[in-house]
Amino acid sequence: AKASRRGGVCFFSSELDDEASERRMLEGDLREAIEGGEIEVAYQPVVSSVTGQVTSFEALARWTHPQRGPISPARFIGIAEESGMIGLLGTGLLLRACRAAAAWPSDIKVAVNLSPLQFESSGLVKTVKAALALSGLPPQRLQLEVTEGLLIRNVDHTFAILTELRNLGVQILLDDFGVGFSSLSYFERFPFDKVKIDQSFVAKIATSPAARAIIQAVVGLGRTLNMGVVAEGVETPEQMQALVELGCTHLQGFLFSEPQAESAFRHILRPDRDE
Numbered sequence: 001a002k003a004s005r006r007g008g009v010c011f012f013s014s015e016l017d018d019e020a021s022e023r024r025m026l027e028g029d030l031r032e033a034i035e036g037g038e039i040e041v042a043y044q045p046v047v048s049s050v051t052g053q054v055t056s057f058e059a060l061a062r063w064t065h066p067q068r069g070p071i072s073p074a075r076f077i078g079i080a081e082e083s084g085m086i087g088l089l090g091t092g093l094l095l096r097a098c099r100a101a102a103a104w105p106s107d108i109k110v111a112v113n114l115s116p117l118q119f120e121s122s123g124l125v126k127t128v129k130a131a132l133a134l135s136g137l138p139p140q141r142l143q144l145e146v147t148e149g150l151l152i153r154n155v156d157h158t159f160a161i162l163t164e165l166r167n168l169g170v171q172i173l174l175d176d177f178g179v180g181f182s183s184l185s186y187f188e189r190f191p192f193d194k195v196k197i198d199q200s201f202v203a204k205i206a207t208s209p210a211a212r213a214i215i216q217a218v219v220g221l222g223r224t225l226n227m228g229v230v231a232e233g234v235e236t237p238e239q240m241q242a243l244v245e246l247g248c249t250h251l252q253g254f255l256f257s258e259p260q261a262e263s264a265f266r267h268i269l270r271p272d273r274d275e
């Protein structure tokens with residue numbers, strides 16, 4: 001702890017020091033983990049509201065620190081973004097997810113999250129093309145999830161890259177819709193394939209008429225624009241029922257499965273093999 005003004009112990013500033021040094025340490029360890037290929041991918045199923053079948057899996061990054069155990073992706077993705085490592089990390093995760101999905105049944109897609117910063121370096125389209133070529137995954141089976149944080153930056157540049165990606169045959173999903181600075185004008189400017197309603201609306205569905213109305217409005221928009229609507233964070237049968245009634249086309253959440261290692265889904269992903 002630092003000695004502070006007037007002789008008192010200023011634990012506030014020492015907490016900040018701890019936070020900063022912990023972050024530096026994590027940053028160094030993260031660099032090693034990325035370079036050593038230690039970042040894993042967990043997969044969470046997305047289910048069709050109509051058939052109840054799994055139509056895709058979202059790839060979610062996982063890092064287990066050798067001493068500290070699991071670190072949340074919200075934290076280490078943030079560190080990777082701030083320290084210039086997100087390009088390397090994102091490219092590695094994309095390739096891994098495409099390679100995994102290439103071995104799945106051909107009617108199951110994989111969804112990969114992209115950081116807004118991955119759009120700032122020039123090579124994103126090349127990176128995606130390379131991941132498809134190296135894995136042999138048909139572009140139609142890759143979904144890229146982007147957040148609206150991307151769209152408040154350099155809008156014209158961003159929409160140009162999204163258009164190039166979509167022209168490859170890849171699907172583009174708008175993630176976490178409804179939080180932050182969502183604007184309906186995004187849908188006028190770009191034909192998203194799906195929109196994912198943020199889980200905060202799903203969590204409030206039973207108690208908030210406004211949350212229900214917002215979901216209903218997005219579903220209406222989706223129908224008109226021929227855009228699927230995915231509800232995230234579905235945890236209870238009651239939520240599921242309400243979301244199906246409201247017309248969400250796809251559902252994702254702990255009710256169906258937590259994100260897990262690929263091997264946990266062998267029964268879905270390798271249906272013909274007895275293991």
Ligand code: C2E
Pocket residue numbers: 044059060061072073074077093113114115175176199232233234235252253254255259
């Ligand atoms: P996200 O893209 O919105 O991912 C959904 C998050 O909700 C995941 O958290 C998932 O585990 C969690 N989730 C799924 N179903 C439920 C549910 O029923 N209830 C609740 N309470 N949570 C549920 P996770 O894996 O901790 O990831 C957090 C965020 O970190 C992601 O939010 C995404 O923004 C980011 N992230 C994760 N992996 C990657 C990645 O590979 N690349 C990038 N750029 N970001 C990633």
Ligand code: CA
Pocket residue numbers: 058113145175
């Ligand atoms: Ca996502």
Ligand code: CA
Pocket residue numbers: 175176196198199232
């Ligand atoms: Ca989300």
Ligand code: CA
Pocket residue numbers: 176
């Ligand atoms: Ca989120």
